[in-house]
Amino acid sequence: MASITRCWKNFPLLNSLIQxxxxxxxxxxxxxxxxxxxxxxxxxxxxTSVELQALKLERQESALYMSGEWRFDMPxxxxxxxxxxxxxxxxxxxxxxxxxxxxxxxxxxxxERHVRVFYQPLTRRWRVNISPQPFNLSGLGMSLGQxxxxxxxxxxxxxxxVQWRIANAADVNPDAKQNISINFKLDLKQLxxxxxIGVSGHTDWNIFYSKSQRLELTP
Numbered sequence: 001m002a003s004i005t006r007c008w009k010n011f012p013l014l015n016s017l018i019q020x021x022x023x024x025x026x027x028x029x030x031x032x033x034x035x036x037x038x039x040x041x042x043x044x045x046x047x048t049s050v051e052l053q054a055l056k057l058e059r060q061e062s063a064l065y066m067s068g069e070w071r072f073d074m075p076x077x078x079x080x081x082x083x084x085x086x087x088x089x090x091x092x093x094x095x096x097x098x099x100x101x102x103x104x105x106x107x108x109x110x111x112e113r114h115v116r117v118f119y120q121p122l123t124r125r126w127r128v129n130i131s132p133q134p135f136n137l138s139g140l141g142m143s144l145g146q147x148x149x150x151x152x153x154x155x156x157x158x159x160x161x162v163q164w165r166i167a168n169a170a171d172v173n174p175d176a177k178q179n180i181s182i183n184f185k186l187d188l189k190q191l192x193x194x195x196x197i198g199v200s201g202h203t204d205w206n207i208f209y210s211k212s213q214r215l216e217l218t219p
Contacts, residue, residue: 048072050184050209056218057180064109064167064217066094070159070184070209077204078186082151087118089135089190090158090207092183094166096215099177108178109167114187115158116143119151126154136190174217184209 049072056067070092082088092113097105116129129135131143148154172178186207188196199205 047203047206047208048075050207052182052184052209052211055182057216058163059169059172059217062169063165064096064169064172065163066161066166067163068161070161072159072207074155075204075207077202079151082117082119085119085121086191086195087116089187090115090117091134091185091187092161094183095181096167096171097179097181098173099179105179108171111164111166113161113164114190116190117154117158120147123147125149126151128154128157134187134190172215172217178215179212180215181212182210 051071053069053071054067058065058067078088092115094109094111095107096109097107099105112132114131114134116127116131116135118127119125120127126148127145128148129143129145135143146157148157184207186205188199188205191199
C-alpha cells in the first residue's frame with residue numbers, strides 16, 4: 001500500500017512534465033509551420049540595405065553615450081512572420097579599441113543592445129523589449145518594455161537609439177588613437193531552432209551592418 005501511495009503522489013509531477021514537453025512540441029511545430037508558409041510565399045530579393053544616420057557620440061561626466069537611427073526597409077517576409085506570431089530579435093554591438101604599435105589593439109569597452117519585437121494578437125498591440133543581454137540568457141529581468149498601437153511605431157522604437165551608454169568616460173582618451181566598431185543585425189540565433197534552419201540562406205532575413213572608424217566625439 002505504501003508503494004502504491006507514493007506512486008500516486010508522483011502523478012502530478014509526471015503530468016506536469018508531460019504537459020511541458022507537449023507545449024515545447026507545439027511551439028516547435030508552430031515555428032516550423034510558419035517557416036514553411038513564409039518560405040512558400042516569399043520572393044528571393046537582395047540583402048536589405050542598412051544605414052546608420054544621425055550618429056552622435058557624447059562624453060558626459062561619467063560615461064560615453066551613443067545616439068543614432070538605423071534606416072532599413074522591413075522585408076515583407078519579416079512582416080508576415082511577425083503577424084504569424086514569430087518574435088524577431090535585433091542586436092547592436094559596439095566595441096572601442098585603442099591602437100598600440102607594439103602589440104594588438106587593446107579593447108577599451110564593449111556594449112550590446114538587444115531588441116525584441118513581437119505582435120500580441122489578443123490585444124492587437126506590438127511589444128518591444130530592450131536588454132543589454134540576449135533574451136535567452138537574461139529573460140525579462142534586465143529589460144525595458146513598451147507596447148505600441150502600430151507596427152510602424154514599434155519599428156521606430158527598434159530603429160532608434162537614444163543616449164545608450166557604451167563606455168565609461170574614464171576609458172575615453174581624446175589624446176589617444178581610439179577606434180569604434182559598430183555592428184547591427186537581425187539575430188537569427190535567438191529564434192526557435194526550426195526557424196533558424198528554415199530561414200538560413202533567405203536574403204530577406206539578412207539584415208546586417210558593420211563599420212569601423214576613428215572615435216570622434218560630437219561637439
